[in-house]
Amino acid sequence: MAKKQKVQRPKAQTPKGFRDYFGAEVAQRTEMLRVIAGVYHRYGFEALESAAVETVEALGKFLPDVDRPNEGVFAWQEEDEKGSGDWLALRYDLTAPLARVFAQHRNDLPTPYRRYAMGPVWRNEKPGPGRFRQFYQCDADTVGSGSVAADAEICAMLADTLEAVGIERGDYVVRINNRKVLNGVLEVMGLSDEAQRADVLRTIDKFDKVGEAGVRELLGKGRLDASGAYIDGVGLSSAQAEPVIAFLTSKAEDTAGTLDNLAAAVGDSATGAEGVAELRSMADLLEAGGYGPDRIVIDPSVVRGLGYYTGPVFEAELTFEITDDKGRPRSFGSVAGGGRYDDLVKRFTGQEVPATGVSIGVDRLLAALHMKGRLSTDTTGPVVVTVMDRDRMADYQGIVSELRQAGIRSEVYLGNPKNFGNQLKYADQRGSPIAIIQGADEVAKGTLQIKDLILGAKLAETATHEEWKERPSQFEIPRTDLVARIRQLLDEQGQ
Amino acid sequence: MAKKQKVQRPKAQTPKGFRDYFGAEVAQRTEMLRVIAGVYHRYGFEALESAAVETVEALGKFLPDVDRPNEGVFAWQEEDEKGSGDWLALRYDLTAPLARVFAQHRNDLPTPYRRYAMGPVWRNEKPGPGRFRQFYQCDADTVGSGSVAADAEICAMLADTLEAVGIERGDYVVRINNRKVLNGVLEVMGLSDEAQRADVLRTIDKFDKVGEAGVRELLGKGRLDASGAYIDGVGLSSAQAEPVIAFLTSKAEDTAGTLDNLAAAVGDSATGAEGVAELRSMADLLEAGGYGPDRIVIDPSVVRGLGYYTGPVFEAELTFEITDDKGRPRSFGSVAGGGRYDDLVKRFTGQEVPATGVSIGVDRLLAALHMKGRLSTDTTGPVVVTVMDRDRMADYQGIVSELRQAGIRSEVYLGNPKNFGNQLKYADQRGSPIAIIQGADEVAKGTLQIKDLILGAKLAETATHEEWKERPSQFEIPRTDLVARIRQLLDEQGQ
Numbered sequence: 001m002a003k004k005q006k007v008q009r010p011k012a013q014t015p016k017g018f019r020d021y022f023g024a025e026v027a028q029r030t031e032m033l034r035v036i037a038g039v040y041h042r043y044g045f046e047a048l049e050s051a052a053v054e055t056v057e058a059l060g061k062f063l064p065d066v067d068r069p070n071e072g073v074f075a076w077q078e079e080d081e082k083g084s085g086d087w088l089a090l091r092y093d094l095t096a097p098l099a100r101v102f103a104q105h106r107n108d109l110p111t112p113y114r115r116y117a118m119g120p121v122w123r124n125e126k127p128g129p130g131r132f133r134q135f136y137q138c139d140a141d142t143v144g145s146g147s148v149a150a151d152a153e154i155c156a157m158l159a160d161t162l163e164a165v166g167i168e169r170g171d172y173v174v175r176i177n178n179r180k181v182l183n184g185v186l187e188v189m190g191l192s193d194e195a196q197r198a199d200v201l202r203t204i205d206k207f208d209k210v211g212e213a214g215v216r217e218l219l220g221k222g223r224l225d226a227s228g229a230y231i232d233g234v235g236l237s238s239a240q241a242e243p244v245i246a247f248l249t250s251k252a253e254d255t256a257g258t259l260d261n262l263a264a265a266v267g268d269s270a271t272g273a274e275g276v277a278e279l280r281s282m283a284d285l286l287e288a289g290g291y292g293p294d295r296i297v298i299d300p301s302v303v304r305g306l307g308y309y310t311g312p313v314f315e316a317e318l319t320f321e322i323t324d325d326k327g328r329p330r331s332f333g334s335v336a337g338g339g340r341y342d343d344l345v346k347r348f349t350g351q352e353v354p355a356t357g358v359s360i361g362v363d364r365l366l367a368a369l370h371m372k373g374r375l376s377t378d379t380t381g382p383v384v385v386t387v388m389d390r391d392r393m394a395d396y397q398g399i400v401s402e403l404r405q406a407g408i409r410s411e412v413y414l415g416n417p418k419n420f421g422n423q424l425k426y427a428d429q430r431g432s433p434i435a436i437i438q439g440a441d442e443v444a445k446g447t448l449q450i451k452d453l454i455l456g457a458k459l460a461e462t463a464t465h466e467e468w469k470e471r472p473s474q475f476e477i478p479r480t481d482l483v484a485r486i487r488q489l490l491d492e493q494g495q
Numbered sequence: 496m497a498k499k500q501k502v503q504r505p506k507a508q509t510p511k512g513f514r515d516y517f518g519a520e521v522a523q524r525t526e527m528l529r530v531i532a533g534v535y536h537r538y539g540f541e542a543l544e545s546a547a548v549e550t551v552e553a554l555g556k557f558l559p560d561v562d563r564p565n566e567g568v569f570a571w572q573e574e575d576e577k578g579s580g581d582w583l584a585l586r587y588d589l590t591a592p593l594a595r596v597f598a599q600h601r602n603d604l605p606t607p608y609r610r611y612a613m614g615p616v617w618r619n620e621k622p623g624p625g626r627f628r629q630f631y632q633c634d635a636d637t638v639g640s641g642s643v644a645a646d647a648e649i650c651a652m653l654a655d656t657l658e659a660v661g662i663e664r665g666d667y668v669v670r671i672n673n674r675k676v677l678n679g680v681l682e683v684m685g686l687s688d689e690a691q692r693a694d695v696l697r698t699i700d701k702f703d704k705v706g707e708a709g710v711r712e713l714l715g716k717g718r719l720d721a722s723g724a725y726i727d728g729v730g731l732s733s734a735q736a737e738p739v740i741a742f743l744t745s746k747a748e749d750t751a752g753t754l755d756n757l758a759a760a761v762g763d764s765a766t767g768a769e770g771v772a773e774l775r776s777m778a779d780l781l782e783a784g785g786y787g788p789d790r791i792v793i794d795p796s797v798v799r800g801l802g803y804y805t806g807p808v809f810e811a812e813l814t815f816e817i818t819d820d821k822g823r824p825r826s827f828g829s830v831a832g833g834g835r836y837d838d839l840v841k842r843f844t845g846q847e848v849p850a851t852g853v854s855i856g857v858d859r860l861l862a863a864l865h866m867k868g869r870l871s872t873d874t875t876g877p878v879v880v881t882v883m884d885r886d887r888m889a890d891y892q893g894i895v896s897e898l899r900q901a902g903i904r905s906e907v908y909l910g911n912p913k914n915f916g917n918q919l920k921y922a923d924q925r926g927s928p929i930a931i932i933q934g935a936d937e938v939a940k941g942t943l944q945i946k947d948l949i950l951g952a953k954l955a956e957t958a959t960h961e962e963w964k965e966r967p968s969q970f971e972i973p974r975t976d977l978v979a980r981i982r983q984l985l986d987e988q989g990q
Contacts, residue, residue, distance in 0.1 A: 009842065009843055009844075009845060010550075010552040010553050010555065010842060010843055011550070011552060011843075012553065012595050012598030012599040012843040012844070013550070013553065013595075013599060014545070014546060014549075014595075014599070015546070015548055015549065015550050015573075015581060015583050016573075016581075018546035018548055019546065020543065020544070020545045020546070020596050020599075020600070021542075021543070021544040021545075022541065022542070022543055023541040023542055023543075024542075025542075025544075026542035026543065026544045027532075027536075027542050030529075030532070030542075034525075034529070037522075037525070041522075042899055042902065042903075042904050042905075043877075043899060043904075043906060044876075044877035044904060044905065044906030044925075046517065046518040047516075047517070047518055047519075047520075047521035047522050047525075048515065048516070048517055048518075048521065049515070049516040049520075049521045050509070050515045050516075051509060051510070051513035051514065051515070051615075051629045052547060052585075052615065052617075052629065053510055053513055053569070053617070053628075053629065054509070054510065055505075055506070055508070055510050057505040057506060058505050058506065058507065058508065060505065074548070074571065074583070075571065076569060076571035078510075078511075086510060086511075088510050088569070090547075100507050100508075100509075101515055103507030104507040104508060104509070104515075105515070110921055110924040110925050111910060111921070112909045112910050114906070120546075120547065122547075122548070133548075134546045134547060134548065142909060144910065145909035145910060147888070147909050149888050149892065149907060149909055150909045152892070153892075153906075153907070153909070156896070160899075281888075285888060285892045287889070288889035288890065288892045288893040288896070289892045289893060289895075289896035290893075290900075347504065347505060348504055348505055348506075348507040349507070350504060381539075382538075382539035393642070393644050393776075393780060394779050394780050394782070394783035395783065397644065397647070397648075397780045397783045397784045398783040398784060398785075400784075401651070401783070401784035401785055404537055404538060404655075405785075407537065408537075409536060409537050409538075409539060410537075410539065411538060411539030411609070411648075412644060412648070414607045414637060414640035414642050414644055414645045414648070415606055415639065415640060426605055426606070429605040430539075430605050
């Protein structure tokens with residue numbers, strides 16, 4: 001006889017950096033996206049769903065924060081008759097596909113084209129704790145309008161969206177800045193070196209953390225940070241750094257004051273003045289729509305990393321406090337961001353097509369809602385009809401059909417019914433509020449036993465042995481009262 | 496000066512076999528999936544969302560209808576520190592990932608585990624007309640129950656689901672068969688050759704098309720088909736073919752009759768008898784739940800192509816007539832199918848884990864609902880506030896904010912406002928019901944012009960020149976009546 005070969009079993013494992021989402025996690029995200037889509041629709045935006053797969057050529061290299069952009073995507077080469085074909089890749093965001101869609105369908109789409117899109121995107125990056133290689137984005141963009149009214153509209157919609165999903169007014173702020181103002185500041189500083197400009201932008205981004213004095217140090221010789229490490233400075237003289245400081249500290253009591261300070265900070269730069277004028281227009285439009293600085297505010301410290309932004313940039317921050325890993329209080333932080341990018345469609349068509357949009361970090365926003373207790377936690381399991389007698393499955397099926405037709409979430413226990421304890425353990429694991437029991441005695445009497453599992457769990461924690469033995473959490477009802485009594489008990493339980 | 500290089504522009508094109516979905520198409524699918532999830536949830540199923548990406552090893556080779564299973568998926572090799580790592584692939588269905596998920600998380604999941612999943616799957620196949628390489632599936636499965644009560648439950652849920660999305664009772668039927676009955680028939684025929692068994696199964700699948708006489712020919716010497724081509728037969732003798740014919744023609748007036756005929760067809764095969772007993776149990780359970788043969792029926796002609804089915808198989812067919820490409824009437828056909836597959840999890844764990852489930856063809860079901868006029872066609876565009884005076888954007892923004900806060904879908908025209916005709920053309924392209932116009936005259940009077948675009952379109956088709964000139968589709972209202980009058984007009988339009 002031949003030797004038996006050892007069976008090689010596949011590993012049951014998600015690939016590195018991917019995860020599974022179960023039950024309430026999925027339902028809560030779906031519900032949140034439904035609410036967001038409702039707001040976007042009300043604003044006149046149309047849904048768009050493009051495929052997960054694009055040609056590498058169409059996607060381009062716009063991945064943020066990646067030094068080697070080719071390595072940021074999952075890509076493979078098509079095999080066709082001739083051997084090898086196009087390189088394909090999974091999309092890494094929803095903006096690059098939008099640019100492709102608009103260029104491809106521009107003759108059939110209205111201009112301006114307001115669209116929203118929601119779905120997973122993929123990044124071929126080193127996974128880390130809480131950092132996954134597939135995650136959701138939820139975007140809205142207006143393509144084909146150069147008007148800052150389009151940017152203002154996106155900001156207003158972002159505020160409305162946050163309130164619609166359950167972030168209260170006062171718990172968020174949409175902060176607006178303008179790349180042209182930043183460029184104006186760099187211009188009056190006489191900085192033309194790209195690397196040095198990037199260093200200054202990175203420093204500005206740290207203003208929230210290190211404050212004015214810290215930024216002064218970082219723009220100059222450098223700075224000893226909290227951990228004791230020395231951070232090299234940009235190497236500017238104190239005079240050279242002054243416009244940046246003026247810019248960063250330009251936030252005043254009111255919008256008019258901030259705009260005046262910004263105008264001063266950009267000096268005689270035409271680009272800077274254009275940026276300030278755009279911010280002024282946006283503030284006016286938002287004010288007219290009823291969106292005051294309690295919700296949307298001009299804030300010079302907003303930078304946004306992506307290189308493709310060309311005008312207004314914005315960011316939604318949740319301002320309520322949470323406790324960080326080390327137990328220190330800090331504000332929750334950014335959940336959405338975006339801005340104007342006028343060159344993405346041009347890649348395809350050669351013609352300039354202005355565009356602006358926002359992307360919501362779906363998982364961050366869900367986490368925030370979770371912390372605020374604003375997620376509808378319908379995690380109640382089904383009513384479980386237990387199986388006392390394997391031969392009477394049809395009767396149990398009849399019970400559960402009646403409940404389901406009455407809209408009550410319910411099921412028959414479908415495991416091996418031999419051990420009744422396992423059935424109750426299953427109901428417990430499912431978070432079931434009620435178990436229904438019908439043995440031969442109950443059949444003879446035309447009744448059912450109802451077990452209130454929620455009361456039962458409470459009793460198990462607090463009741464004395466005597467109370468427990470009385471089992472007041474279990475009672476008998478006429479079979480004919482099934483739907484009415486179950487509904488009543490669910491109501492009492494607050495389900 | 497250096498010569499200017501010719502700019503190489505990327506092609507704005509979806510990869511072959513992929514497509515974009517716009518507006519109502521996306522919204523209708525989302526809504527249908529929401530309704531289906533509601534039914535699944537009521538039946539006690541929990542949502543699961545696994546990643547699009549799995550290891551090739553975990554996916555296995557279960558692709559249906561593909562001779563070279565490796566070529567049916569989009570796959571690529573990970574690059575890690577050592578150079579090359581795991582092969583990854585996009586999932587080709589939702590069942591293979593479920594088997595992996597259950598094997599991976601089985602200690603934390605309840606057993607039986609009822610789960611539903613909805614999302615895109617990918618097939619690396621040659622695309623054709625109406626055949627795409629990314630499409631949606633919507634599955635429900637029960638893992639860890641060997642009871643046919645689990646299969647019966649899935650069939651009942653499938654019937655409820657079809658009615659919930661808008662397929663009327665009488666317009667669908669869920670047909671049930673059992674692989675064990677089929678195997679019993681093959682057993683009594685003395686067929687042990689795998690290839691020949693597969694040929695017989697394929698022939699059974701054609702029963703609906705070619706009828707009893709056709710199947711007899713195909714099981715024997717062969718058959719001249721309608722196009723004049725000769726189809727080779729399986730080569731069985733007339734006597735050998737008899738059990739198949741008995742099996743196929745076993746459908747009787749009622750379920751009891753069908754079951755008796757099937758029992759006769761499987762003769763003394765123990766496997767066959769087991770299959771018939773399972774069908775009988777399912778029929779009893781369904782009857783007890785109120786699902787009679789007008790909705791769920793035992794039908795021996797159901798085969799289902801997939802090799803991994805081991806017991807009950809089922810299929811939902813829409814029975815209403817449509818007209819095919821050549822103008823001939825035919826029934827709409829299958830929109831969902833599934834069955835019991837007891838070996839998929841075993842691949843990972845070595846232990847047998849019984850499972851059963853169904854997959855709904857989302858796009859087919861959407862197409863059916865579209866034909867029946869059952870898709871909520873909220874394709875109405877937004878109310879468009881036109882821009883007569885570029886400097887008064889803030890006022891227009893105020894108008895649109897008021898409308899949106901009242902829940903009315905609306906927007907300001909954000910294109911270049913110079914040409915007013917373009918603004919109306921845009922409103923037309925968006926399917927807008929109403930345009931709002933406010934020029935200097937109206938500002939002075941504190942009014943707005945309201946243009947009823949739906950009446951306007953009707954007039955344009957039928958009105959005389961005189962009627963047209965009176966322009967009754969446009970009228971003036973006080974600015975203060977904005978929300979009330981727009982809402983009234985939308986109601987009148989039936990929006």
